[in-house]
Amino acid sequence: MNANSDVIAWLLDSDPAIRWQVMRDLLDAPETDWQAERSKIERQGWGARLLAAQDADGQWDGGAFVPAGFTEQDWKDTGQPWTATCWSLTQLREFGLYPDCACARRTTRQVGMNSRWEHAGQPYWAGEIEECINGRTVAQGAYFGVDVAPIVERLLSQRQADGGWNCERANGSRVSSFDTTINVLEGLLEFARINADADAIRNARQAGEEYLLRRHLFRRLTTGEPADPDYLLFVHPSRWRYDILRALDYFRDSSQFRNVKPDIRLDTAIAHVRSRRLSDGRWLLDKRIRGRIWFEIDEAPGEPSRWITLRALRVLKWWESYKQPDDR
Template sequence: MPSETFVVDWLLASDPAIRWQVLRDLLDAPEPVWSAERQKVEREGWGAKLLSFQDPDGQWAGGSFLPSDFTREEWQATGQPWTATNFSLTQLREFGLDPRSESARRTVALIGANCRWDEGGQPFWEGEVEECINGRTVGDGAYFGVDVSPIVERLLGERQSDGGWNCERANGSMRSSFHTTINVLEGLLEYERATGGTEQSREARRSGEDYLLARHLMRRLSTGEPVDEKFMQFLHPNRWRFDVLRALDYFRASSLLTGAAPDMRLKEAIGYLRSRRLEDGRWPLDWRVSGRAWFVMDDGEGEPSRWVTLRALRVLKWWDGRQAEHAFA
């Protein structure tokens, strides 16, 4: 297998959205170094490109969840669209657009003034009705400095008895969903990072984590059988979809925030992640969701992916590092 230097150099020969995270998460560069690279997200590459598609009123594609000109017929023909405000904001958060930047502050204010949910017409920062959507809205709002505590309170009251969440709850579902739960967990983690959270939000996050951990991120609790083959296939952007790597990256972030040791119930998923590494040290993009998107950021399905590789390497760096710490403790 080629040296780690080859893979890191390949990652660095990319977009600022990738480079600053490589500097911080893989190379342990000092904050002034990675922060300077992060500032480029607003002005260069994917971040600047996505910002260039923003409407004058602060929205993207004229809508909150759906583009203003989108039809159900197009959804059936080509798939769910990803160009409206909700998914664009989440993408900017993943890129690492600095919340203190002029573009971020302007966007937050304009969306608050002009964006309304397709579902009920309520202001964007008040949240929607589906837990998946509200999980992302909490994550985006907390990251960009919005008070999203009312949405958090709503999510806390919508938890299922098994500890997680399901956006089909309103339609009678009594069991949690991997997809919904990871969206809510990421939102609650961002809220906790921004505010410290509340006793209730921290407890809810722990119960959601336990829902996934009890199932080893991939197995049915009742039979131990795999839940869904798609969970084992890595994609980017994930949008609302769960996969094992997304969950591992969440647990890494949770551990780094709280100082908790890695949970041994992640061991099977870590082993699977290692097994998917290509001979050249990178990881492939297994698939990409269909539907409208502003642009693509990978070379195609089956090809090495910088986003997947970045996430995989920082998960393994965290896992191996924490295991070593505890071995010598």
């Protein structure tokens, strides 16, 4: 899926967090070039703004999962907030902040010393009780060089019989959810990328992937209908929520990590992504998740989105590089 020169120019006319990924994933630029662009995240644009919002103790907004002093009534009035430590660390990872830069090393050390999960005061890098939270914590920890192997072991033991995960397991759920499964899969893949890809981790990922693939990334097994209509919408940042573009981005990463061809059962989701492309080669942002944020990193819903366009183009480029005969 080639991007025309106007779309590429539009993507490059943005923040370093987007530009370096365009250079690497769409333009196949030399590594020295895109790494030089990536190094700007710490000092320029969104990355620098988010780092400037950090508390003196290494946290963001005074809390691990929610801001300090945030109440249930606040949640009802304004929605789930996205300014606390776990969401800010995830954002920096998605921006591509160098994990070994001085500010990242300082942050991970301070978070380990000072941040505690609101659930029961657990140290941040020890994880919480919910699989969805722990999947993201594993992704952050692995990326930023923290030992999160104990959390990984817990996640491996918490997989549901149908192959995936559900953060309602502690409340009695015995089936997996799309949302929790994608969060855990992303964490396990990041852990495997940084550490050895042990058999147990690889087997768990493959089981979780099969859970999604059997459902063609969005369908119910029982009826074939979308499990949630929102899964077909394009949202960024995703936060904890699932959608098919997020899943396709994960499967692209997994395929490249394992050096295997994409599974043909992704074809329906791929076709949906293709169908949403505008005549000028861009994609729209469908919705914005409600809740407190530090600042916007995309256009308004209904407007062409650089993040969605970047992610859609690289997924389609990956898919078409294998010349899937049944998808043409």
